[in-house]
Every structure is written in structure tokens, then in C-alpha cells.
Amino acid sequence: MKEHQIKENIAVQPKRYRSLFVFFTVVLLFSAALNIMLGSINISFSELFRIIHTHDTVTTNGFIVWKIRIPRTIAAVIGGAYLSVSGLLLQVFFRNPIVGPFILGISSGATLIVSVVMLTTLSLGFTALAPFLTTLSALAGAYATMAVVLLIAAKVKNAITLLIAGLMMGYLCHAVTSVLVAFARQENLKMFVLWQLGSFSGFKWSEIRILFIFGGLILVLVYALSKPLNAFLLGEAYASTMGVNIRVFRFLIIFCSCALAGMVTAAAGPVAFIGLAVPHMARLCFVTSDNRILIPGTVLTGAIVTGLCDLVARLAFSPIELPISSITAFFGAPIVISLLIKRKVSI
Amino acid sequence: MSGSETSTIMKTKNLSVGYNRKTVLSLVDLCFEKGKFISLLGPNGSGKTTLLRTMAGLLPPCDGSVLIDQIPLSEFRQEYLAGILSVMLTDRVSPGLFSVFEFVALGRYPHTGFLGRLKEADKKIVISSLSQVHARDLVSRQIETLSDGEKQKVLIARALAQEPGLILLDEPTIHLDLKHRMEVMSILQNLCRKKGITVVASMHDVDIAAKISDQVVLVKDGGIVSWGPPENILNKKSVAALYDFDGASFNPDLGSIEIKCNGNRGAVFVVGGIGCGAVFYRLLAKRGFAVSTGVLHTNDLDYYVAMSLGAKCITRSPLEKITRDQIDEALPLVSQADYVIDAGFPVSGLNQMNTELIRYALAQGKPVFTLRKEEDVKRFLQTDSENLIICENEIRLLDKMEKEKSRLKLPYL
Structure with missing residues (x-):
């Protein structure tokens, strides 16, 4: 009787997750449709269906849907997914629930290099690169910080020490950025501040394609790491005695996490709280820490949450558009605070 | 190999x-x-x-x-x-x-x-x-x-x-x-x-x-x-050296660690044997009394416990009758003791002489606490001294003894 029950429990689980995944996918599609339909000009569902079906880019509505709304929605959705997975990886890596992509100084590093380019006359030499300059400099900043962090990671075994090193890197970058802002010319400052607020607007299809392909490849790599990620939940020592090559694995986690976060920061500016809060939401929804479930779960949750936050940012005080970080912070900060108080949700 | x-x-x-x-x-x-x-x-x-x-x-x-x-x-x-x-x-x-x-x-x-x-x-x-x-x-x-x-x-x-x-x-x-x-x-x-x-x-x-x-x-x-x-x-030696401890000792025969008695609350002589004394040794050690005991056969449980507690112990080889020689050896310890406890050991031919110790203590006017029943006292000890205090269990005995101690101490203050 008992054996029978046990077997049944084990067999039932995948089905429960499958229906959850189906539900989340439906919610994602629904919220994406809302993102496309709602705005300063509302487009009905039948109109949307016609535009997509006939590939209409000529009419005003068609132009809005294909050139503005759809790219923005996709950017928000995949940007949110990447940031969330990046946060999940860092939370597992540091075995600390209060960690996100920003903690390693990834976004601060990106912001620093962007500020150098935007606020100084340094960019004058690179006029040929002008259109991509922000993107390239943000990526450069993210990877430069990552390189320093990895260098430290190779030296120190202790995850907490690395965490503090990341925090200090963040402060350092922030300090330099503040100095640059203080000396910056007024007209340069405005552009920089706008970027720093973070937004998923103004994405081109070409940018989205790059984001989709590279990010997608990294997501596949992350999913392939889910078995050692699970072992890592027991701590480095246990993971090592279970057969995980800790050095290689540490490198891969940080590489993937920084690449995902850096990519999104480069394109959309620093977006706060998604990477920190979404993995917790996913854990609460899927009631597991098993990364084979949690990684796709976090992708879906991150996509939905970020998509909805972007919708709120556009609609709340339309036509004035709020920065995405303010909306994510409204939702994210209470979650972080309740986590700190309750300490109930562990990684 | x-x-x-x-x-x-x-x-x-x-x-x-x-x-x-x-x-x-x-x-x-x-x-x-x-x-x-x-x-x-x-x-x-x-x-x-x-x-x-x-x-x-x-x-x-x-x-x-x-x-x-x-x-x-x-x-x-x-x-x-x-x-x-x-x-x-x-x-x-x-x-x-x-x-x-x-x-x-x-x-x-x-x-x-x-x-x-x-x-x-x-x-x-x-x-x-x-x-x-x-x-x-x-x-x-x-x-x-x-x-x-x-x-x-x-x-x-x-x-x-x-x-x-x-x-x-x-x-x-x-x-x-x-x-x-x-x-x-x-x-x-x-x-x-x-x-x-x-x-x-x-x-x-x-x-x-x-x-x-x-x-x-x-x-x-x-x-x-x-x-x-x-x-x-x-x-005993290797374990004491391993942990650097004096206050306790490991006894491989008992397979246990005993906390030694280095008591300063007074000396107690326990007339024990056949496993009756062990509980007293531990109890007295716990309450801070210095323990001496005898005459014990060296295969007796009491002997092992007494040794690992560091009690003074007068012994006799296993299965040999206790004789006047051992009793004479034990008598000074009885004299030095403030109290004597009769653990109520079963009396047989081998340890008959131990009752001598109790009679000696009574003759010296020392309070003797015993676990024996009244009729047994008469049978084994042939005495009805008023210094012999009959108690129903070990804890009561200790309590009575401690009460006696505080009573006796007063004149010396």
C-alpha cells in the first residue's frame, strides 16, 4: 500500500509541473497580447489578429504593432527572462536568497563605461561606431567587471568573500560614475539619465534577433547545467564529493549569469529587482528548488512579470512613460523586504 | 599481511x-x-x-x-x-x-x-x-x-x-x-x-x-x-592523555566515563560489595564527598566503579574469603571517615568480615547509614545502636546524611 503510494507520488509530479507550464505559457501569451493591444492608441483583438495575419505594416495601426509594440513586447519578455535566470544562477551560486545580477557589479560596470562614453568627449574618436556605442560600451563594462570578478573567483574559494568583492566593485563603479556625472555637460547628462532609467522602448528587429539568438544559446547551456546546479544547492563541499568539477562549474555559472545580465543591461539600461525577485516568485509558484523545473519556470515567470511591469510603466500615467525600474522596484522592494523579515524562502 | x-x-x-x-x-x-x-x-x-x-x-x-x-x-x-x-x-x-x-x-x-x-x-x-x-x-x-x-x-x-x-x-x-x-x-x-x-x-x-x-x-x-x-x-591512561583530563576517567571494562570525586564536603566510607556500592560512589562523587570503600573483591562491579571514580579502595582477590588482614587495613579509613554507609550488600561466607567494619564504626560513635531492613540489621550486625540510621533508599540516605552533617557542623562554627 505504502510502496504503491510512493510510486504514485513520484509518477504524478511531472504531470503537475506540465499543467503549470501550460498555464504559465497561456498567461504569457495573454499578457503579451495585452502589451501589444493597449497603449495611447488601443487596438482591438480582431484588429490585432488581422494585422498579424495579413502582415500589415502599412496602416497606422499596422505600423504601431509591427514597428513599436511587438519589438518592445518581445524585448521586455526576453529581457525579463534573461535577467531572472541570471538572478537564479547567482542565488544558487552564492547560496544566498538576497542576491541578484547587480550584486556582482555587472550593471554598475556597464553603467560606468556607458557614462564614460556618454558624458565625456572620449566618444569623438569613434564616430563610425556611434549608433552602437551605448550597446557596445555597456557590454564592455559588464564583461570587464565580470573579468575582474572571475579573477577574484579563481583566487578565493569562499563564495561570501566573492560576494563582498562584487559589492565593493559595484560601489567603486558607482563612485566613478557619480564623479563623471558631477563634471558632465548638461545636454550629455540628459541622454545618460534617460538610459540609466532603463526602458525596453526603441528596440529594432535586428537588435532583438541578436538578443534572442545569443541569449537563447546561453539559456540552453544553463539548462544543461541544471544537474550540477542541483548538486550545488548542498554546498560546494558536497557538490564536489558528488562529482561536480567545482572550478569549471563556477566559471560556467558566472559566465552565463554575467552574459545574460550584461546583454539586457546593454540594450535596455539597468533594470532593477527583476533578477532578484522573480526567482523567488517562481519558487513559490512551482514549489521546488529543482533547477530542471525552476529554470524554465523562472524564464516564464520573468517574462510575464517584466512584460506586465512594462505595460504598467506605459499605461499608468499615459502619455507620460515611467521608467521600468520604478515599476519593478514597486513590486520588487516589498518582496525583498518580506524575504529579509521572514527568511522563510530559502534558495 | x-x-x-x-x-x-x-x-x-x-x-x-x-x-x-x-x-x-x-x-x-x-x-x-x-x-x-x-x-x-x-x-x-x-x-x-x-x-x-x-x-x-x-x-x-x-x-x-x-x-x-x-x-x-x-x-x-x-x-x-x-x-x-x-x-x-x-x-x-x-x-x-x-x-x-x-x-x-x-x-x-x-x-x-x-x-x-x-x-x-x-x-x-x-x-x-x-x-x-x-x-x-x-x-x-x-x-x-x-x-x-x-x-x-x-x-x-x-x-x-x-x-x-x-x-x-x-x-x-x-x-x-x-x-x-x-x-x-x-x-x-x-x-x-x-x-x-x-x-x-x-x-x-x-x-x-x-x-x-x-x-x-x-x-x-x-x-x-x-x-x-x-x-x-x-x-584509562590513553584516554586521559588524549583529552588532557584529570577530573574524569575512562574505564575500558565498564566502557564508560566516570567523573572523579575530589570532594571536600567530608569523607565517607562505604561498606559495599556485590554491586551495591556503585550507586553510592557515583552519588557521593556527584554531591562532592570524598569516598573510601572496602573490602571489595577485584572482580566486583563496585571495584571498577570505585577505581574509575578515584576512590580509596581496600581489595581482596576474587573468590577469596575476606580476612582480618584486610579489615585491619580498612579500619583506619573508617576512623578517618565522617560517616559510614552500609550499602546493604548480601552477606555470605566470603564477605562476612565486612560487617566487622560497621560494628567498628558504631563502636567509635560514628553515624552509620544503612539500607537494610530493621530485622536484617539485627540478624547480620547483632546491634541496636542508636547511631545506626535505617533508610529506605539511596537518595533518602544521602539526604539524611547531609542533614546530619549540617547539624553536626554547628558546634565547630
């Missing part, structure tokens, strides 16, 4: 262990046989954990090598090694939202494929690992809801699910209550006896280690003091 070589699972050769070139232990040469229970004993900070972590491959040796089946640990592929050797550490484990089943299934890591998908056989091993630690009913509980004792059992189950030939455990019974401590030890012992798994555990309880280990390794002062079967290794 060649026979034992073949059954050796782990061996250390000229091994030095430590962190960052700071050597904690050196010249460690040990050899663990298959299916044996090995305990590492030593004071806190002696390097037991460092040694275990080095043997688990978590720390590189400072010098020398750890060999498994004659092959150095460093030459194993990590995943292959995980199928031979598993560990249970003192690190806090909080993996988050996992059921017990899923958690133990993590132990299948070295045996499963790319994504760690469990086959039917894996599931069976997970369940049987849980059964072996008597934790099968926990299978669908969440890890975070388990008590310390349950969690410890589940951690052992996880180590078992790796299907190792050798398990290294760091302080497996720390923080556990008595029930779980005993349960964990018997589980580990069963792994050796029934499954032929070698268990190497660092331990704090010398008495438990002595009872269940095949081998003990004494770790102290940067090296291995000695190692071998506990019957050869553990004695």
Missing part, C-alpha cells in the same frame, strides 16, 4: 594535512579495511575534520598521499570517485524546497545521465537508502520541516544513495538527542556489518566509539597518537 592488503579500501601514506601550507597533522599512516567501522577520536581542533576532508578529496594533501585501492585520490575522475566514496559533513545543509525523496535522489548524481533523470532502478535505490536509515516514512516530507535527528538520517541516506564502498562522516551524532544518537550509531554499524561499507567517522563520545568501532584512531598534537582496535588502544 598480503591477505589484509587485498581487503584494504583506503590507505594514507606519509600524509600531511592542513590548510594553505599550514600543516595540522603530519606523518599519518593509516590503513582502513573493507567493512570496518573506524572512529577518529581527539580533542576539538586536533585536526579530525581536516583529516576527513583530505581523505574525501576536498583538500589537497600537504604532503604524502591518500590511496584508494592503491590509486592516489588525485588521479580519480571526480564523478568516478563519487561512486566509491561519499561524505557527510557538519556543514549546514539547506537546499531549499526539496522533498526528502528528491533530496536523497541528489545522491544518485554520479550514476545518472546528463540531466540527472531517475530510472526505476535509481528510484528503488533511493527508497532502499531511506529504509536503511529507518526514514522511509519521511519520503514525501519537505526537507525544511525535518527535525535535526530526522535530517541527519536523511543526510546519511543521501550518502548511501551514492552507493559508496566508503563513507566518511564528520561528527555524525553532534546536536542529536540520545535516541537519535543511538539510532544513528546503530544505522552506521549496520552499514558495516550488513552492507560491508567502510565507515570512517570523527566522534566525540569515547564510550560509544569504544563500543562500536573496529578501529579507533587517536588524533592529537599534530599527529596520530596511536590507532588500532579500541580494546588495545583505549585505556
Whole structure:
């Protein structure tokens, strides 16, 4: 009787997750449709269906849907997914629930290099690169910080020490950025501040394609790491005695996490709280820490949450558009605070 | 020698262990046989954990090598090694939202494929690992809801699910209550006896280690003091030296540790024997009295307890009649004592003379506390002195004695 029950429990689980995944996918599609339909000009569902079906880019509505709304929605959705997975990886890596992509100084590093380019006359030499300059400099900043962090990671075994090193890197970058802002010319400052607020607007299809392909490849790599990620939940020592090559694995986690976060920061500016809060939401929804479930779960949750936050940012005080970080912070900060108080949700 | 070589699972050769070139232990040469229970004993900070972590491959040796089946640990592929050797550490484990089943299934890591998908056989091993630690009913509980004792059992189950030939455990019974401590030890012992798994555990309880280990390794002062079967290794001297203690002593015959009496609340002479005195010796030691006793046969339980408590003891060889000689030896101790206790030993031909001691004490006007019934007192002691105080049990006796003490003390103040 008992054996029978046990077997049944084990067999039932995948089905429960499958229906959850189906539900989340439906919610994602629904919220994406809302993102496309709602705005300063509302487009009905039948109109949307016609535009997509006939590939209409000529009419005003068609132009809005294909050139503005759809790219923005996709950017928000995949940007949110990447940031969330990046946060999940860092939370597992540091075995600390209060960690996100920003903690390693990834976004601060990106912001620093962007500020150098935007606020100084340094960019004058690179006029040929002008259109991509922000993107390239943000990526450069993210990877430069990552390189320093990895260098430290190779030296120190202790995850907490690395965490503090990341925090200090963040402060350092922030300090330099503040100095640059203080000396910056007024007209340069405005552009920089706008970027720093973070937004998923103004994405081109070409940018989205790059984001989709590279990010997608990294997501596949992350999913392939889910078995050692699970072992890592027991701590480095246990993971090592279970057969995980800790050095290689540490490198891969940080590489993937920084690449995902850096990519999104480069394109959309620093977006706060998604990477920190979404993995917790996913854990609460899927009631597991098993990364084979949690990684796709976090992708879906991150996509939905970020998509909805972007919708709120556009609609709340339309036509004035709020920065995405303010909306994510409204939702994210209470979650972080309740986590700190309750300490109930562990990684 | 060649026979034992073949059954050796782990061996250390000229091994030095430590962190960052700071050597904690050196010249460690040990050899663990298959299916044996090995305990590492030593004071806190002696390097037991460092040694275990080095043997688990978590720390590189400072010098020398750890060999498994004659092959150095460093030459194993990590995943292959995980199928031979598993560990249970003192690190806090909080993996988050996992059921017990899923958690133990993590132990299948070295045996499963790319994504760690469990086959039917894996599931069976997970369940049987849980059964072996008597934790099968926990299978669908969440890890975070388990008590310390349950969690410890589940951690052992996880180590078992790796299907190792050798398990290294760091302080497996720390923080556990008595029930779980005993349960964990018997589980580990069963792994050796029934499954032929070698268990190497660092331990704090010398008495438990002595009872269940095949081998003990004494770790102290940067090296291995000695190692071998506990019957050869553990004695009063070696255990006292290992932990640097004077106030207590280990008795290999009793297999227990007694806290010595160095009392200053007064001298008590216990007329004991045939196991009646042991409870008094411990009780008096606990309440801070200096104990002397006699005349005991050297095969008597009372003798062993008295010796490990450090009591003064007048003895007689086993199965020989106690004679006037021993009594004369004991009489000065009775004279020096403030009180005399008659433990109520059964009187026979061999210890008949011990009643002399009681009569002597009464004749000297010392209060004698006895556990005998009134009619027995008359029969054995042939006295009705008013100094003889009859008590119904040991605690009452001690209480009466302490009351008497405070009464008697007054005039001296």
C-alpha cells in the first residue's frame, strides 16, 4: 500500500509541473497580447489578429504593432527572462536568497563605461561606431567587471568573500560614475539619465534577433547545467564529493549569469529587482528548488512579470512613460523586504 | 599481511594535512579495511575534520598521499570517485524546497545521465537508502520541516544513495538527542556489518566509539597518537592523555566515563560489595564527598566503579574469603571517615568480615547509614545502636546524611 503510494507520488509530479507550464505559457501569451493591444492608441483583438495575419505594416495601426509594440513586447519578455535566470544562477551560486545580477557589479560596470562614453568627449574618436556605442560600451563594462570578478573567483574559494568583492566593485563603479556625472555637460547628462532609467522602448528587429539568438544559446547551456546546479544547492563541499568539477562549474555559472545580465543591461539600461525577485516568485509558484523545473519556470515567470511591469510603466500615467525600474522596484522592494523579515524562502 | 592488503579500501601514506601550507597533522599512516567501522577520536581542533576532508578529496594533501585501492585520490575522475566514496559533513545543509525523496535522489548524481533523470532502478535505490536509515516514512516530507535527528538520517541516506564502498562522516551524532544518537550509531554499524561499507567517522563520545568501532584512531598534537582496535588502544591512561583530563576517567571494562570525586564536603566510607556500592560512589562523587570503600573483591562491579571514580579502595582477590588482614587495613579509613554507609550488600561466607567494619564504626560513635531492613540489621550486625540510621533508599540516605552533617557542623562554627 505504502510502496504503491510512493510510486504514485513520484509518477504524478511531472504531470503537475506540465499543467503549470501550460498555464504559465497561456498567461504569457495573454499578457503579451495585452502589451501589444493597449497603449495611447488601443487596438482591438480582431484588429490585432488581422494585422498579424495579413502582415500589415502599412496602416497606422499596422505600423504601431509591427514597428513599436511587438519589438518592445518581445524585448521586455526576453529581457525579463534573461535577467531572472541570471538572478537564479547567482542565488544558487552564492547560496544566498538576497542576491541578484547587480550584486556582482555587472550593471554598475556597464553603467560606468556607458557614462564614460556618454558624458565625456572620449566618444569623438569613434564616430563610425556611434549608433552602437551605448550597446557596445555597456557590454564592455559588464564583461570587464565580470573579468575582474572571475579573477577574484579563481583566487578565493569562499563564495561570501566573492560576494563582498562584487559589492565593493559595484560601489567603486558607482563612485566613478557619480564623479563623471558631477563634471558632465548638461545636454550629455540628459541622454545618460534617460538610459540609466532603463526602458525596453526603441528596440529594432535586428537588435532583438541578436538578443534572442545569443541569449537563447546561453539559456540552453544553463539548462544543461541544471544537474550540477542541483548538486550545488548542498554546498560546494558536497557538490564536489558528488562529482561536480567545482572550478569549471563556477566559471560556467558566472559566465552565463554575467552574459545574460550584461546583454539586457546593454540594450535596455539597468533594470532593477527583476533578477532578484522573480526567482523567488517562481519558487513559490512551482514549489521546488529543482533547477530542471525552476529554470524554465523562472524564464516564464520573468517574462510575464517584466512584460506586465512594462505595460504598467506605459499605461499608468499615459502619455507620460515611467521608467521600468520604478515599476519593478514597486513590486520588487516589498518582496525583498518580506524575504529579509521572514527568511522563510530559502534558495 | 598480503591477505589484509587485498581487503584494504583506503590507505594514507606519509600524509600531511592542513590548510594553505599550514600543516595540522603530519606523518599519518593509516590503513582502513573493507567493512570496518573506524572512529577518529581527539580533542576539538586536533585536526579530525581536516583529516576527513583530505581523505574525501576536498583538500589537497600537504604532503604524502591518500590511496584508494592503491590509486592516489588525485588521479580519480571526480564523478568516478563519487561512486566509491561519499561524505557527510557538519556543514549546514539547506537546499531549499526539496522533498526528502528528491533530496536523497541528489545522491544518485554520479550514476545518472546528463540531466540527472531517475530510472526505476535509481528510484528503488533511493527508497532502499531511506529504509536503511529507518526514514522511509519521511519520503514525501519537505526537507525544511525535518527535525535535526530526522535530517541527519536523511543526510546519511543521501550518502548511501551514492552507493559508496566508503563513507566518511564528520561528527555524525553532534546536536542529536540520545535516541537519535543511538539510532544513528546503530544505522552506521549496520552499514558495516550488513552492507560491508567502510565507515570512517570523527566522534566525540569515547564510550560509544569504544563500543562500536573496529578501529579507533587517536588524533592529537599534530599527529596520530596511536590507532588500532579500541580494546588495545583505549585505556584509562590513553584516554586521559588524549583529552588532557584529570577530573574524569575512562574505564575500558565498564566502557564508560566516570567523573572523579575530589570532594571536600567530608569523607565517607562505604561498606559495599556485590554491586551495591556503585550507586553510592557515583552519588557521593556527584554531591562532592570524598569516598573510601572496602573490602571489595577485584572482580566486583563496585571495584571498577570505585577505581574509575578515584576512590580509596581496600581489595581482596576474587573468590577469596575476606580476612582480618584486610579489615585491619580498612579500619583506619573508617576512623578517618565522617560517616559510614552500609550499602546493604548480601552477606555470605566470603564477605562476612565486612560487617566487622560497621560494628567498628558504631563502636567509635560514628553515624552509620544503612539500607537494610530493621530485622536484617539485627540478624547480620547483632546491634541496636542508636547511631545506626535505617533508610529506605539511596537518595533518602544521602539526604539524611547531609542533614546530619549540617547539624553536626554547628558546634565547630
